[in-house]
């Protein structure tokens with residue numbers, strides 16, 4: 001990637017996120033091509049990066065959207081993704097969200113409990129509509145990833161077990177307001193092992209065959225997202241092997257494959273760029289303090305996640321330090337005990353692999369405005385989200401001051 005972070009810092013100030021849209025295209029195409037032997041829908045997991053221009057870029061490539069709130073559904077529709085390519089997932093949908101999703105006529109609702117299925121049925125009846133249903137099956141397989149992003153075990157809150165799923169499909173079949181349409185699994189994020197995915201898909205494919213035997217024919221097999229990316233030195237799942245092993249499990253089934261990648265598409269397209277404010281030493285401990293903070297990029301604080309970090313200066317005097325932000329929390333750090341060169345005020349620091357679950361998790365903590373987002377495409381940059389101002393931050397409170 002040939003993005004000049006220093007030039008962009010002059011033009012847009014720091015901190016900022018920049019996303020390489022050409023890289024996003026490459027990753028989308030890589031996955032879509034891997035599934036070319038079948039009908040497939042790549043439903044981009046909007047939660048990873050929900051900037052409208054990012055979703056629009058993927059919409060132009062033909063992507064659908066996997067959404068976890070009605071807000072995300074509306075984002076997808078706003079940029080022109082057709083309702084028949086939109087899926088609504090999530091473990092706790094609110095009544096008003098279910099109602100709107102049904103009225104908007106999206107492809108299917110991924111239901112995660114029998115209580116939720118009853119709720120969807122009730123609302124569909126009130127609206128006199130038929131709800132297209134996909135049930136999220138929890139295959140009870142350990143995805144071997146970070147516990148916070150593991151979802152495929154019964155101890156996780158997601159999905160239902162096989163027997164419950166079967167009962168729920170029978171309920172759908174017997175209801176005038178429910179249509180069994182798809183089946184769904186998603187065992188975790190940042191997956192680097194193929195075996196747990198294969199095992200899970202096999203279990204769920206067997207259920208699809210059992211259902212077909214009782215005349216419940218599903219049209220979509222949603223394998224979820226979760227493909228990992230390189231943050232450090234991870235060994236990745238080969239995309240073609242991934243697709244191939246899924247297709248093998250589905251042998252003999254006439255079913256469209258749905259895949260919901262988030263991180264895989266946008267994770268390594270993004271860089272968070274911040275600048276050095278100060279250096280200080282407390283006892284023996286060196287700190288480099290930058291203008292970005294945990295409210296902008298929380299993954300290191302939240303998951304102890306690793307991001308590759310580079311100081312863009314020529315200094316060869318390298319030593320151990322913590323790279324921290326200005327927020328009033330000891331948890332406000334990007335890296336601890338990292339080797340970085342001596343820095344000067346205004347030196348630029350690039351924090352890589354910041355395209356997924358970074359800006360979307362940003363907050364206004366410490367009354368800090370969320371930062372600017374920039375697209376880089378065909379060697380050109382453009383602003384895709386303005387930096388928030390103080391006025392933006394207080395706008396929903398101001399009128400209530402007594």
Ligand SMILES: Cc1ncc(COP(=O)(O)O)c(C=O)c1O
Nearest residue numbers: 045186189225226260261262263
């Ligand atoms: C249901 C579902 N689908 C897709 C995704 C996207 O995951 P990833 O970004 O790891 O591809 C998630 C993420 O947690 C999810 O919960």
